[in-house]
Amino acid sequence: MIEMRHLATLVAIKETGSLTRSAKRVHLTQSALSHQLKRMEDYYRVMLVDRHTHPLVLTSAGERLVKLAYLIREAVETAEREIQQDNSKNKGKLRIAIECHTCFDWLMPVMDDFRGHWPDVELDLVSGFHSHPVELLYSDRADLVIISENTSQEGISFSPLFRFELLAVMANDHPLTTRKHLVADDFVHETLITYPVPVEQIDLYRKVLLPSGVNPERRTAELTIAILQLVASRRGLAALPNWGLTNYLDYGYVSARKIGHLGLWSDLYAAVLSSDSQKNYVQAFISSIQQTCFKTLEDIEPFDS
Amino acid sequence: MIEMRHLATLVAIKETGSLTRSAKRVHLTQSALSHQLKRMEDYYRVMLVDRHTHPLVLTSAGERLVKLAYLIREAVETAEREIQQDNSKNKGKLRIAIECHTCFDWLMPVMDDFRGHWPDVELDLVSGFHSHPVELLYSDRADLVIISENTSQEGISFSPLFRFELLAVMANDHPLTTRKHLVADDFVHETLITYPVPVEQIDLYRKVLLPSGVNPERRTAELTIAILQLVASRRGLAALPNWGLTNYLDYGYVSARKIGHLGLWSDLYAAVLSSDSQKNYVQAFISSIQQTCFKTLEDIEPFDS
DNA sequence: AATCATTATGAATTCTATTCATTAAAGTAT
DNA sequence: ATACTTTAATGAATAGAATTCATAATGATT
Structure with missing residues (x-):
């Protein structure tokens, strides 16, 4: 059978x-x-x-x-x-906060899907970006945050979502396209185009540039397409998730290279208060993220905390 | 999970x-x-x-x-x-022979269902009743027979279907209704109403009456309803499967009693040529019988050969 | 051709589902 | 009520199957 x-x-x-x-x-x-x-x-x-x-x-x-x-x-x-319906355990609210802009790309479809299945759960997005998003859980301003660092704090439960690679994106005729992969020093004389968030929240800074003391010029843009446009018109480099890039790369709009020879990888977790972690709609939301992401995003990987 | x-x-x-x-x-x-x-x-x-x-x-x-x-x-x-479709393994013919009349009651729905799912299998009922139905398999006049005795013969594969109880049916005011169960001697002065088949194929004769040397008067009828009508109008007793009776008993049309204190049970097998037993439509037909019978017939039991 | 990466394979192991042997509980009959 | 029968629950022992381990085979890449 x-x-x-x-x-x-x-x-x-x-x-x-x-x-x-x-x-x-x-x-x-x-x-x-x-x-x-x-x-x-x-x-x-x-x-x-x-x-x-x-x-x-x-x-x-x-x-x-x-x-x-x-x-x-x-x-x-x-x-x-x-x-589970009789249990009235599927009533509640789920205010979601995110740390990284690109997460929007997959979060929206997940939320739409979820709304259909759990009509009695009030779904909200906590607006704005926050330097210490876990604080939002303690202060009851969010119920679930998507973050990329597992600081394993008291009373907070972290669930691994997936791991993805950040690629350095550049114009097709950029001199660095000759490299197989980039290292920190390659960024010294470049302009970095990022989302408008503090550098501590940008993996490229946190894991590569700051440790090497490299601090290139920076310019920000709100939307992924805007960043790509700037990159394509030779205003600078960006570091973006591979799964958001495949289309643009396939059409030859921009070029991408690994950062470091092993690549620069970022882990995503869902963090909730431990007291919420057993709620069935919370678990459903988390597994819904994994399901749709693994199904739709290319080249992402699972991992264990 | x-x-x-x-x-x-x-x-x-x-x-x-x-x-x-x-x-x-x-x-x-x-x-x-x-x-x-x-x-x-x-x-x-x-x-x-x-x-x-x-x-x-x-x-x-x-x-x-x-x-x-x-x-x-x-x-x-x-x-x-x-x-399995590409394999063209689901083309073939399935000529079904039955030994007992009552089997019609459940066989028809099974065949209808099966026809819908296996359009490329030619389903046929072999008409008439045969004293040695397994012969039909050897002589290639049938592909599957429903029989109630496992004689485990060379080259034939038997699959247990289910086991059911035969009850003695009588008019509501029949003197034997006072009994908890009937024994062979109770039939001596009664008339038995049966399907028109040789006595060797009637479980009541084979397992109860013949061993005790009891040979009551016999009268035949083709259809189950006809038998029940005769019983109700005090023309005699009959032995019928419990599952075909529940409706009539519930409405008080006739009465029924066990035959022997353990009851008289009959086992049903599907017999096919061993060379056919692995064909997927044959297996599907057999499991289809079990599925619908266990779902719709009351008080039948599974058994192992 | 050599190396790297991926899948296949057989034996050992681990783990979980099932059985065994009882107890507990519920239903019938006396 | 009380015994007796039937059915379900339980914990420990067992069996069996799924998984891992260690390694070989295969195929892709340089």
């Missing part, structure tokens, strides 16, 4: 195109998934993934099962929501 | 109203189901079945999950059928 976990594995394989990456996502080893897949294929006597391609692609049978998996996941979630 | 097997358990509990009976149906012990149920309830922090009633009834949360279970079962079966 096929089980939920098998379907989850197939979904991961489809979304990551690799057993190794899938394994991380479902918190098992690559070997486990290989065995699982083999068992499924033996059971159905049908190939489910084509191993001769990179990334792995599902056969039509595999695709059919993934379709089934999505359908079942939806149905299960709906049913599970409904059986 | 909830798994398919948990949903199957809930379906069984709903359909049987008891953990003990459910356990037989899913081929586990009562203890296993009790643990399973507890785990599910702990997981959801919601009661799923009301233990204070007999038969067990599901709470609204339990019912919701059973609804989910049916939906998922459908979806899984559809998907599994579709992924």
Whole structure:
């Protein structure tokens, strides 16, 4: 009999195109998934993934099962929501604060989806950006904040969301495009275009430039497209998440390079008061983030706290 | 995470109203189901079945999950059928022969359902009744026969379907209604109303009357309703499956008694040529019988060969 | 050709579901 | 009421299957 976990594995394989990456996502080893897949294929006597391609692609049978998996996941979630209904545990408010501008890109669809499923939860976005967003939880001005540093504080519960790579973006004819990857010194004589937030909240400063004592000129813009326009017209460099960039890179609008030879990676957490962490709509919101992000954003990775 | 097997358990509990009976149906012990149920309830922090009633009834949360279970079962079966499609393994013919008249009552709905799902399988009913129905398989005049004796012959594969109780049916004012159960001798001066088939194919004769040397007068009728009419108008007794009787008994049209103090039980098997037993539409047909019978017929029981 | 990355495989292990052996509880009958 | 029967619950022991580990095979990349 096929089980939920098998379907989850197939979904991961489809979304990551690799057993190794899938394994991380479902918190098992690559070997486990290989065995699982083999068992499924033996059971159905049908190939489910084509191993001769990179990334792995599902056969039509595999695709059919993934379709089934999505359908079942939806149905299960709906049913599970409904059986909690009498408990009136799904009434409440969820004020969300974010630290990084780019998060808007995926947060909006998540919120829209969530609103449909949890009509009795008042969803709000806390406006403005805050130097110590966790403070918003203590002072009861927000119920959930998306942050990129796990400072593991008293009474706060952190849930890992995903990890993504920040790429240095530059005009196509920029001299630095000859490099394979950039290092701190490469930024000395450049202008950095960032969102209008304190430097401590910008990973590139916090993890690369400030430790090396490099402090390039800075210019700010509110919107991602605005930043990209400035970059394209040679006003400077920017550091942006790879998943927000793929379209622009594919069309050759700008170029991107790794920052450091391992790349500059950023972890995203959802932080809530520990007293809220068991509320079912809070957990639903967090898993909703993961689900839609892993499904729609390319090349993001799961991680453990 | 909830798994398919948990949903199957809930379906069984709903359909049987008891953990003990459910356990037989899913081929586990009562203890296993009790643990399973507890785990599910702990997981959801919601009661799923009301233990204070007999038969067990599901709470609204339990019912919701059973609804989910049916939906998922459908979806899984559809998907599994579709992924086999390229294999052209689902083309073929299935000529069905039956030994007992009453089987018609449940076979028709099963066939209708099956026809919808396996359009490329030619379904036929082999007409007439045959003293050695397995011969029909050897001589290629039928592909699947429903029989009540497992003679375990060479090259034939038997699949247990279900077990049901045969009750003696009599007019409401019949003197034998005073008995708790009937024994062979009670039939001596009675007229038996049966389907028009050889006595060797009638369980009451084969298992009770012939062994005791009792041979009452016999009268035949083609249809179950006709038999019941004769019984109601005091023309004799009949032995019929309990599940075909519940309606008539509830309305007080006739009375029924056990045959022997343990009751007279009959086992039903599906027999196919071993060479056909792995064909997916054959397996689908057999599991379709079980599914609809367990869902719609009351008080039938699973059994193992 | 050599190296790097990914998947496959068989044996060992771990972990969880199930069974076993009882107890507790509920329902029937005396 | 009381015994008797049936059914469910429980905790410990067990069995079995899924996962990991260690390594080989395969395929991609330089």
